[in-house]
Amino acid sequence: MRTFILSLLATLGIATAANSAEPTFCTTRISGQDVPMAYDKDEASLQDNYSMREILFTRWGRDTCPSYVVLRSLTPGLTDEERAPFCLRYDKESDSTIGHDLGKRDSYGRCEQPSKSVCQRVNQTKNAAVAMTGAAARGTVRGLRALPDGSGAVIISGSSSYISSALTAIGGGASAVAASPVLLTGAAVSVVAVGGTVYACREG
Structure with a gap:
């Protein structure tokens, strides 16, 4: 009976506690507001876009979300490959992300060059x-x-x-x-x- 139930759950696509990873919760600042998020810290594509400098920064800073998680939340319709042209626009005055723009990313996922535009x-x-x-x-x-x-x-x-x-x-x-x-x-x-x-x- 237990085997049948597990098989049924798998068929329905319902994850069981035994095989589902617990999400990692974090907080980021967007337009001056703290925004809670969650992600899978063991995801391969996340590791590929998460620098050692950013790992240390998010561990000790107030903004604890990896930049790639934030960028994903701002571009939900894109794949990781399609997201490549974009970087996070950071505002010093509000100490927060205010959107995304075209351009190369620095070690924190922010635009390398001072960003002037926001993409919508x-x-x-x-x-x-x-x-x-x-x-x-x-x-x-x-x-x-x-x-x-x-x-x-x-x-x-x-x-x-x-x-x-x-x-x-x-x-x-x-x-x-x-x-x-x-x-x-x-x-x-x-x-x-x-x-x-x-x-x-x-x-x-």
């Missing part, structure tokens, strides 16, 4: 991302290019009016992004299509 998801359907990726592959839109980091992301940068007209020219799902308030309210904007998601990154 503007479309959750694959249509817009597929349209932009296809346009980049065909070279039909000036300035739309693939990022050389293996993430599969494509990016276009410029004024909000230029990007809106370029997205409208692509058509389909991309034209819907062109009317996003995030694009219309920014002067200099970068639009990133990665996975099935499109982000607009502008000075915040």
Whole structure:
């Protein structure tokens, strides 16, 4: 009977106490507020993105979450590979993360260069991302290019009016992004299509 119950639980995808890892709880600061999170500290991909310097920092600091856990929470629609172009934007005044931006990460997962923009998801359907990726592959839109980091992301940068007209020219799902308030309210904007998601990154 016990074997049957365990087999049934496994079939239903219900983890038992014997084979499920206990989550590690932590706290991070986002926009000046303490935010509780949980993660699996033994996860392989987390270890690959967690430096020794950050391990020591989070052990003794107030912000105890690995930066990669925080970045994941801000980009829930992406895989680890698709997340590659992004870094955490850190604000000294509030001593907290205020969003994510495009750029290389330092040892704490923050943007290596002083970050000026915050990225915001503007479309959750694959249509817009597929349209932009296809346009980049065909070279039909000036300035739309693939990022050389293996993430599969494509990016276009410029004024909000230029990007809106370029997205409208692509058509389909991309034209819907062109009317996003995030694009219309920014002067200099970068639009990133990665996975099935499109982000607009502008000075915040």
